[in-house]
Amino acid sequence: MNNVAYANFGANQQPVERRVVDIDDGYTKVANELLEAIASADLTARQLKIMLAYMRKTYGFNKKSDRIADEQISAITGISRQNVNKAKKELLEMNCLFRNGNQIGINKEVSAWHFSKSLQVSNLVSNLETKKVSKLETVRVSKSETHKRHYLNTKENTPLTPQGGDSDLAQECLDFYNQTTDSRCSSTAPFEKALSTVKAKGVCYSAEEVKLVTEWAFKVWKNKPSPNNLCRMTRFDTYLSDALKWNDCTERNPAPCPHDELVNLWNAKFPERAVESHEWNKSRPAYRGMERVWNGKTNNGAWREVKHFATVFDLIRKSKLCDGLHEKTWLTLDWILDAKNWAKVYEQARREYKQSKQGVMA
Structure with a gap:
């Protein structure tokens, strides 16, 4: 009787993306x-x-x-x-x-x-601290799960009163706010207030919760939130609850925003106002504007899709807004995606389309 073991050495091999760095x-x-x-x-x-x-x-x-x-x-x-x-x-x-x-x-x-x-x-970790880390914590988890775990941990571990280092955490929250909203605020006072406010059972709000509310408010609210409005403590519990739901994708488009595909659609309809793909990045306000629109719903209550953007860009191109486009240097994708302009432009384009359709039928 022959005991032969066969090994398939190539079965689990996955193609590895070749990554080459260059000073360019x-x-x-x-x-x-x-x-x-x-x-x-x-x-x-x-x-x-x-x-x-x-x-x-x-x-x-x-x-x-x-x-x-x-x-x-x-x-x-x-x-x-x-x-x-x-x-x-x-x-x-x-x-x-x-x-x-x-x-x-x-x-x-x-x-x-x-x-x-x-x-x-x-800098060394004691054996006691090492034992506190469970194997579960080493597994990659989603953002929403991270916030839930942090919330449960802070219930037991967060002190009633802030214990040192809060100025650093407030500065961290301020830096996150400035980076997210493209602002230059310098006062940490609103964030210090949030970090030192007791929310329930002797627990203070955490930096992670403050940053989550900041990200949620900027992407969901129609205008840029100020630090004082974000850290309005009489409403912060509601803000945090809404932010956690939003972070779980229950109130935003379950599909991630396909920036490259949408920019290509725009460039096809507006070649004279084409956007350079390498210039379209997270530091650009319109980048976040596109995500805000993508995470909204159509008039029918459905999540927006690529074909919806294609229709919208087509309607805008055919609208009177684009008459004399060569003179309207301000009419760009960035301008259209601005929170103050998107709804007005979209409504005007749809209204003109319906009027033209009724005229043809008459």
């Missing part, structure tokens, strides 16, 4: 001495990653310092926001980073850097 896609100009200083510095792996991330966020944009939220560093390094904040404070104490008001950057005076063994030891 951007590069960071850094002094050689600074790189050597970082390479020889007595840093932990976490601190090293965070130093490089700050370098990317400053020198990568030809800046010495900038307002950089912990969340941005977390997105680059894969380190949790809490650990980013902790390592950032350590690097500031070691003079590897410097703070200038609300901005932060790499300290180029490398001779001023100093390293404390106590800081390095504090």
